[in-house]
Amino acid sequence: MIKTLGRYLKVWWLMSRNSFMGMISQRLGASIFLTGKLLRIGFFLAFIYLLLKGTGTLAGYNLNQTIFFFLTFNLVDIIAQFLFREVYRFRPLIISGSFDLVMTKPISPLFRSLMGGADIYDLITIPPLIVAIYLVGRSLGPSPTHVLFYVLLLINGLALATAFHIAVISMGIITLEIDHTIMIYRDITNLGRFPVDIYKQPFQGILTYLIPVGIMITLPAKALMGLVSPLGVLLSFIVGTAAVLVSIRLWNFALTKYTSASS
Amino acid sequence: MDKAIIVDHLVKNFEVIEKKPGLAGAIDSIVSPKKKIIRALKNISFTIQPGELVGFIGPNGAGKTTTLKILSGLLYPTAGFTSVLGYDPWERKPEFLKKISLVMGQKNQLWWDLPAAETLELNRAIYEIPKKEYEEVVSELVTLLEVGKLLNIQVRRLSLGQRMRLELVAALLHTPKVLYLDEPTIGLDLIAQQKMRDFVYEYNRKYEATILLTSHNMDDLIDLARRVIVIDEGQILFDGALEELVSRFAKEKIIKVSLSREDDVKKIETIGKVKKISFPEVILSVPREAVAVAAAELLQNFPVSDLTIEEIPIEDVIRKVFRGGMRRSLQK
Amino acid sequence: MSLKKYISIFKISFAQEFAYRINFIMWRVRNVIQIILLFFLWTTVFSDPSKVIFGYDRTKILTYVFGILVVKAIVLSARAVDVAGEISRGDVSNLLLKPVNFFKYWLTRDLSSKALNFIFSAFEIVILFLILKPEIYLQTNLFLLVGFFLSLIFAILAFFALLMITSFVPFWAPELGWGVQFLVIVIFTDFLSGGLFPLDILPSFIQKFLYLTPFPYLIFFPIQVYLGKITGTVLLGGLLISLFWIFVLWIAMGWIWRRGLLIYRAEGR
Numbered sequence: 075m076i077k078t079l080g081r082y083l084k085v086w087w088l089m090s091r092n093s094f095m096g097m098i099s100q101r102l103g104a105s106i107f108l109t110g111k112l113l114r115i116g117f118f119l120a121f122i123y124l125l126l127k128g129t130g131t132l133a134g135y136n137l138n139q140t141i142f143f144f145l146t147f148n149l150v151d152i153i154a155q156f157l158f159r160e161v162y163r164f165r166p167l168i169i170s171g172s173f174d175l176v177m178t179k180p181i182s183p184l185f186r187s188l189m190g191g192a193d194i195y196d197l198i199t200i201p202p203l204i205v206a207i208y209l210v211g212r213s214l215g216p217s218p219t220h221v222l223f224y225v226l227l228l229i230n231g232l233a234l235a236t237a238f239h240i241a242v243i244s245m246g247i248i249t250l251e252i253d254h255t256i257m258i259y260r261d262i263t264n265l266g267r268f269p270v271d272i273y274k275q276p277f278q279g280i281l282t283y284l285i286p287v288g289i290m291i292t293l294p295a296k297a298l299m300g301l302v303s304p305l306g307v308l309l310s311f312i313v314g315t316a317a318v319l320v321s322i323r324l325w326n327f328a329l330t331k332y333t334s335a336s337s
Numbered sequence: 338m339d340k341a342i343i344v345d346h347l348v349k350n351f352e353v354i355e356k357k358p359g360l361a362g363a364i365d366s367i368v369s370p371k372k373k374i375i376r377a378l379k380n381i382s383f384t385i386q387p388g389e390l391v392g393f394i395g396p397n398g399a400g401k402t403t404t405l406k407i408l409s410g411l412l413y414p415t416a417g418f419t420s421v422l423g424y425d426p427w428e429r430k431p432e433f434l435k436k437i438s439l440v441m442g443q444k445n446q447l448w449w450d451l452p453a454a455e456t457l458e459l460n461r462a463i464y465e466i467p468k469k470e471y472e473e474v475v476s477e478l479v480t481l482l483e484v485g486k487l488l489n490i491q492v493r494r495l496s497l498g499q500r501m502r503l504e505l506v507a508a509l510l511h512t513p514k515v516l517y518l519d520e521p522t523i524g525l526d527l528i529a530q531q532k533m534r535d536f537v538y539e540y541n542r543k544y545e546a547t548i549l550l551t552s553h554n555m556d557d558l559i560d561l562a563r564r565v566i567v568i569d570e571g572q573i574l575f576d577g578a579l580e581e582l583v584s585r586f587a588k589e590k591i592i593k594v595s596l597s598r599e600d601d602v603k604k605i606e607t608i609g610k611v612k613k614i615s616f617p618e619v620i621l622s623v624p625r626e627a628v629a630v631a632a633a634e635l636l637q638n639f640p641v642s643d644l645t646i647e648e649i650p651i652e653d654v655i656r657k658v659f660r661g662g663m664r665r666s667l668q669k
Numbered sequence: 670m671s672l673k674k675y676i677s678i679f680k681i682s683f684a685q686e687f688a689y690r691i692n693f694i695m696w697r698v699r700n701v702i703q704i705i706l707l708f709f710l711w712t713t714v715f716s717d718p719s720k721v722i723f724g725y726d727r728t729k730i731l732t733y734v735f736g737i738l739v740v741k742a743i744v745l746s747a748r749a750v751d752v753a754g755e756i757s758r759g760d761v762s763n764l765l766l767k768p769v770n771f772f773k774y775w776l777t778r779d780l781s782s783k784a785l786n787f788i789f790s791a792f793e794i795v796i797l798f799l800i801l802k803p804e805i806y807l808q809t810n811l812f813l814l815v816g817f818f819l820s821l822i823f824a825i826l827a828f829f830a831l832l833m834i835t836s837f838v839p840f841w842a843p844e845l846g847w848g849v850q851f852l853v854i855v856i857f858t859d860f861l862s863g864g865l866f867p868l869d870i871l872p873s874f875i876q877k878f879l880y881l882t883p884f885p886y887l888i889f890f891p892i893q894v895y896l897g898k899i900t901g902t903v904l905l906g907g908l909l910i911s912l913f914w915i916f917v918l919w920i921a922m923g924w925i926w927r928r929g930l931l932i933y934r935a936e937g938r
Contacts, residue, residue: 106848117860128722272713411935431768446763450688462677
């Protein structure tokens with residue numbers, strides 16, 4: 075088991091390293107991109123700050139809490155993008171017929187299709203983000219239990235993101251419709267920049283249970299603030315685990331439907 | 338105006354920033370970039386009469402395409418004088434652009450996701466072609482190129498050959514007087530190539546258009562170009578009739594011998610360079626001046642049943658041109 | 670006579686958008702979702718409808734939010750985002766060979782895209798209206814409405830030049846085209862023109878600095894005119910400054926274009 079893990083880790087590192095090397099050669103362009111993404115976060119933070127300076131609270135949350143929701147959103151979003159960049163290349167992989175090659179290699183095609191296109195520039199933004207989360211989170215004075223819940227629910231949130239990406243590429247094998255679906259996913263998770271409490275029903279219900287932005291992003295942050303019971307954490311985990319299992323089932327089903335079509 | 342195209346002492350240089358490999362090199366090339374000058378055209382001159390069909394040949398990177406791009410106004414000349422139909426190409430005046438066309442093998446102007454008919458309509462509006470004239474020309478082109486049934490199919494769904502024929506229709510529907518063809522037969526199968534050549538010949542004859550064509554395909558040149566201009570490393574090495582190129586270049590002639598019985602090959606090698614042996618035929622190449630003597634020797638010392646003397650085939654000449662082997666031969 | 674040329678370009682550009690229907694719909698969906706976020710955000714902030722913050726009451730702020738949807742569709746949607754790629758790949762040669770003005774061509778294609786986006790945004794506003802039922806401020810002052818339309822036209826022209834200038838980067842650095850466009854057009858323009866929040870929530874020294882740039886005149890200024898928050902001589906002054914920016918940006922655009930052509934390699938065959 076450990077050996078398999080080690081092997082997969084090595085493969086992941088090698089795939090990512092190739093990706094990194096390609097990017098080093100486009101250094102300046104990528105730095106501009108990175109600057110843009112960082113500025114976007116910065117501008118939005120400025121917006122939140124100014125907004126809360128004017129209104130005091132947002133749906134009952136103060137400035138630090140609101141910023142904490144936003145930072146948590148960014149963490150989940152960036153980690154998911156960092157891990158699953160390869161999904162954006164899935165469609166060309168299928169269309170060109172290269173997926174056949176993937177299937178015949180002794181590495182799980184699911185792993186290969188999902189990960190391995192990691193973008194080094196996302197990696198750069200993650201540590202400062204974690205530091206920021208730590209600083210802001212600490213100011214909210216959470217108990218160790220709450221911090222534990224936060225981390226657990228973050229992992230759960232990433233599991234949900236993983237389940238979603240698996241589902242997308244599964245559907246992609248059958249329908250070839252991937253990029254647009256991912257775009258919609260990104261757009262809807264973007265609604266998680268603010269706590270889902272701001273949305274009125276029925277939107278709030280949809281965002282919490284149907285397209286679980288609420289469970290992925292709002293809930294972990296709420297856990298840190300002591301607003302989630304152990305039962306809530308447990309239930310979320312059940313949802314997360316179920317989602318991953320279902321998505322893997324879906325993937326295996328999709329493989330049986332794979333028609334190796336090259337042009 | 339007597340000449341269609343005038344090129345006088347044309348020079349074109351490109352400035353390139355040298356990129357060194359590795360990460361350190363990448364940073365270095367931004368901080369202190371080292372510029373290198375590439376001399377693509379080193380003082381070339383030629384003139385072309387209206388209605389001529391001229392072939393530009395030379396190895397890759399010789400400057401053929403660069404010349405065409407300058408003559409169509411895309412590239413800015415570093416020095417020298419160019420005039421096409423009395424206009425300065427660089428000014429790209431609308432009246433000038435309406436009279437020329439540049440067809441580059443892979444550069445598509447047809448809108449990919451729409452039927453070709455849409456692009457044709459657009460071009461009609463852009464070139465401001467009166468409806469009657471437009472319909473006549475398009476119908477002729479479409480017939481000549483056999484693309485009638487393809488006009489209303491999305492361009493993305495057509496094969497390469499079909500697309501290229503439609504690209505030609507789009508490029509010619511304003512009946513340009515000067516036509517630049519850059520590798521027109523590249524990527525086409527043999528039959529399509531022949532059709533393309535036949536079409537170019539027809540167009541030249543019918544519309545008395547001046548045509549400049551670059552190609553690596555020797556059939557294109559043999560079939561179409563009476564006059565060729567050889568360019569290598571930015572300089573013109575030869576400008577004249579195709580036959581003249583052969584006789585000027587060919588320092589040798591070919592002797593074809595048929596032997597009535599097998600003989601020692603080594604002995605034949607003393608007379609000339611053996612190019613091919615497949616009994617009973619032997620093919621030798623021999624310096625021009627020595628051909629009579631060599632023929633006499635063969636007849637005297639070998640069991641010859643037949644003997645002919647020929648010029649080196651044009652293909653070999655042109656092949657050598659493409660490989661860049663001309664410089665030494667033509668520099669006297 | 671030459672109007673026909675541009676009508677033809679407008680039509681084919683319109684047809685082309687339909688070839689990428691799904692991409693276009695996705696683009697509209699993304700815009701709508703952003704508006705939904707802003708709508709709920711501000712509704713929560715103004716849960717008490719009589720509250721006034723930053724000089725806005727609920728009606729005015731929600732009108733601003735819906736204003737973003739429409740104004741962005743009119744001012745910021747552009748086909749000319751393709752230009753950077755065309756220069757990188759050498760596809761722009763096709764256009765240079767034709768007897769058509771480069772800028773008139775792309776402006777026409779932009780207008781075609783804006784028309785389509787505007788139609789959709791109007792449609793989306795109606796749907797959102799029916800679902801969310803907000804109170805919206807309707808401007809009735811004719812003078813202000815005329816000012817609003819003028820400011821939109823000026824915004825379109827200014828943004829066009831700005832987009833073109835960033836799109837010319839590939840003449841000198843083909844790899845940077847996408848990055849620079851992302852930075853300037855997607856990030857800077859969205860935030861600094863008031864595409865996310867009204868600029869008057871910013872501290873005044875930052876506002877003063879922003880007003881030295883053309884950005885506020887793209888989205889913020891037109892919506893403020895519509896809301897009636899800018900009137901009289903201030904309105905006329907703003908329009909004049911808009912014109913000034915158009916003048917400066919168009920001259921820069923033409924100059925950079927000519928310099929770019931001098932070193933253009935026409936490559937990418």
